[in-house]
Amino acid sequence: MRRFGGAAALALGIVLSAMTGCGTASSSGDRTEILVSAASSLTDCLQDIKARYEASRPRVAVHLNFGASGALRRQIEQGAAADLFISADGENMKLLLDQDLIDESRLTALLSNELVVVAPADSDIRIGAIDQVFQEKIRHIAIGDPETVPSGAYAREALEHLGLWDAVRPIAVYGNNVRQVLAYVETGNADAGFVYRTDALASNQVRTVYTVDSSSHGPILYHVGIIKTSRHRDEAEDFHQFLRGAEAREIFEQYGFGVTE
Numbered sequence: 001m002r003r004f005g006g007a008a009a010l011a012l013g014i015v016l017s018a019m020t021g022c023g024t025a026s027s028s029g030d031r032t033e034i035l036v037s038a039a040s041s042l043t044d045c046l047q048d049i050k051a052r053y054e055a056s057r058p059r060v061a062v063h064l065n066f067g068a069s070g071a072l073r074r075q076i077e078q079g080a081a082a083d084l085f086i087s088a089d090g091e092n093m094k095l096l097l098d099q100d101l102i103d104e105s106r107l108t109a110l111l112s113n114e115l116v117v118v119a120p121a122d123s124d125i126r127i128g129a130i131d132q133v134f135q136e137k138i139r140h141i142a143i144g145d146p147e148t149v150p151s152g153a154y155a156r157e158a159l160e161h162l163g164l165w166d167a168v169r170p171i172a173v174y175g176n177n178v179r180q181v182l183a184y185v186e187t188g189n190a191d192a193g194f195v196y197r198t199d200a201l202a203s204n205q206v207r208t209v210y211t212v213d214s215s216s217h218g219p220i221l222y223h224v225g226i227i228k229t230s231r232h233r234d235e236a237e238d239f240h241q242f243l244r245g246a247e248a249r250e251i252f253e254q255y256g257f258g259v260t261e
Helices: 002-022 040-056 069-077 090-098 150-161 165-171 178-186 197-201 233-243 246-254
Strands: 032-039 060-067 084-087 108-112 115-120 141-144 172-175 192-196 206-211 221-226
Touching (some): 032 040, 032 069, 032 233, 040 060, 040 178, 040 197, 040 246, 060 233, 069 084, 084 090, 090 150, 115 150, 115 197, 141 150, 150 178, 150 192, 178 192, 178 206, 192 197, 197 206, 221 233
Parallel strands (some): 032 060, 141 192
Antiparallel strands (some): 084 221, 115 192, 115 206
C-alpha cells in the first residue's frame, strides 16, 4: 500500500505540474500572463499603461504584441493566442466579430486619432494642400500597406476622395505598419509619409507638414475587444476596464490620443 501511495502521489504531482504549465492552474507564487495584440501606433503609450497596471496588480503580467491591425487580426483568425485585441480601425475588429471571435458585449471604441503628413525635421518641405505631395522635393512618399495597415487605408481613402491615389502610387513606399512608415521618413528613405498625429508627436526626427482633412476619410477610431478564446477571462476583463479608466485616459491623452469615452 505504501508503494501504491507513493506512485499515486507522483502521478498527481505530474498532472498538477502539467496543469500549471498550460495555464489552467497556478501556484500561489505564479503571475497570470495575458497577451494584448495592439496596433503599432499604440507602442509607446501601452508600454506606460502596462507598467502602471502591473504596479497595481503584481500577480498579473501583461505581454504586448504590436503590429499592423490587419496582420494581428489574421493571426487571431489563424488561432494565435491572445486575450485582447486593440485595432486602429473598426473594420478589422468587425471581421473578427463576424467570425464570433470577439465578445461583442466587451467591444469598445476607445480612442481617436488624426492622419497627418510628416517630413524629416531638417527638410524644407512645405505642404499647404494635399496635392502638393507632388513636388520635386518629394520623390518617395511612405504609406502603410492599405491592405493591412489602417493608416494606409485611411491615406488611400483620402487620396481617392480627391482623385489623387493613382498619381501617388508610382512614388509610394509601403510600410508593414505605421511605425515602419515613420522610420522611412526618419531615415530619409522617404521624403514624406502618412502617419497618425500621435506617431509624429513621438519622434523628434520628423515634423508635421500637413493635417489631412478628416472629412476625406472615415473616422479614425481604435477599438478594443476581448478574445472569446481567452484563457484568462477575469484578468482580460480587468485590463479592459483599466484601459477605460482615469489612469489610462491620462496616459493616452499625454501621447496625443483622443479618448472617446
